Every structure is written in structure tokens, then in C-alpha cells.
Amino acid sequence: MTPTTRRVLQALLYEAIAIAVVGPVLSVAFDKSPASTLGLAVVLSSIALTWNYAFNWFFERWESRQSVRGRSFVRRLAHGAGFEGGLVIILLPVMSLWLDISLTAALVANLGLLAFFFFYAIAFTWCFDRVFGLPASAQAGDGDRV
Template identity: 75%
Template sequence: MSPTTRRVLQAVLYELVAIAAVGPALSLAFHEPQTSTFALAVVLSTIALAWNYVFNWIFERWESRQGVGGRSLARRLAHGAGFEGGLAVILVPVMSLWLDISPSAAFVANLGLLVFFFVYAIAFTWAFDRAFGLPASAVKNAPKGVDA
């Protein structure tokens, strides 16, 4: 599968599962109707989808220049932290405006989502790599025992 096709497939699958999980959770957390929180989840997911593509492109460019291939736990943790940290910077203002709350309140509200998505990003990426194989950027010089 080409790198572009792989990135698009990964991002779309990731966001579809995320919308299914986050929509109801937002409704409960913010005591809002599900129609409103579903719409917010779609907006957040659309932003995250674009960020996912951009971040993975950046990450894979960095990864391809590393001397050791494969995706160790440390590399997966760095991937998850980088993705979620960048996404938080983007999403906090959106949540603040949508929910009509202060940026600091939106940040606090976003912490629960960050914890969920940090774990979810690592688990999803691992599962995706197991199902579709590692990208070319991670195969080069992969040590034995470090695989998808």
C-alpha cells in the first residue's frame, strides 16, 4: 500500500472509531443534547483527521532518518505524545468557542479526552500496524523482535 493510501486509511479508520466513542461521552460530560455533542465530535474529528495526516507525514519523515528502524514502545509513546499534544493546542480554542467556556475550562475539559486519546492513539496505531504491516519508514534497519 502506498504511504499516502496508508495514511488516509489510518486516519479515516481512527476518526470513525473516535466519533463512535466520543459523541456519547461528550453528551454525558457536558450535559448537552447528543445532536450538539455529535456535531462537536464531528468538528473535532475533522480537525483531528487533518492533523493526523499532517502529523504522521512529519513523524514518518523524522522516523525514516533514524538509524534504527521498527517501532519500539518509546517510539510509539513519542508518537502518541506528539500527536495528542499538537491536537490539544488546536482543539482547546474550538471547544472553548463551541461550549462557550473559557480556554482554561476547555483545557480542563479536554484533559479527559487527552487521556483517552493518548491510550487510544497508541493502541490503534499498534493494531493498525499489526493488521496492515509497518510503513516503509519503520521497516528499514528494524531490530529483531521489534515489529508491528
């Protein structure tokens, strides 16, 4: 499988499973119709994908102007905090309006989603790699230790 095909398949499967899980959970948590929360899950997923692309574009532009190259632990923390923080800010009003809840309730829901996605991303990636194999960038070479 080509790297591009692998990335597209991974993103599509990741989002499809997330939508299938998040939609019903939001329905139960906020006593809303499953159709409504499934629609919300699709919107949230679309926003997250768009934000991911935009944020990484901006971050890499900023990063390219830095005198120190590479991705230190601190830079990785800044990247993660910037991405997740921006996503929470973007999603708060969407969730609040869609579910007809307060911004505080939307923040609590967002924190729950962040916790879910932290563990889901780890589990999904592990399962995806088991089914489809590791990408070339993660495969051990002849002289590499595993």
C-alpha cells in the same frame, strides 16, 4: 497495499473511531445532545487533522534549517509538546463556545482528551498493524533482528 493507501486508511479509521467514541463521551460529560457533541467531535477531528499537516510542515521547515540533523529525544519532545500545545490552544475556544462552558472547563476537557488520545493512539496503531500488517518501513529485512 501502497504506503499512501495505508496512510489514508489508517487516518480515516483512526478519526472515525475517535469521533464515534468522543462524541458520546462529551454528550454524557456535558449533558448536551448527542447530535451536537457528534458534530463537535467531527469539527475537533477536522481541526486536529489540519493542524497536524500545518504543524508538521512548519516543524520540518524549521528542522531543515538546523545545523544538527536527526531527531533526538529532545527534538521529539519539542515536536510533541509543540503539536499538542498548539492543538490545545486552538481547541479551547472551539470547545468553550460549542459546549457553552468556561475556558477552564474546556481546558479540563482538553486534558482528558489528551490522556484518552495518548492511550488510544497506541492501542489503535497496534490493532491496525495486527489487521493490516506492518508498513514496509517497520518490516525486518533479511539481516535484521526482530
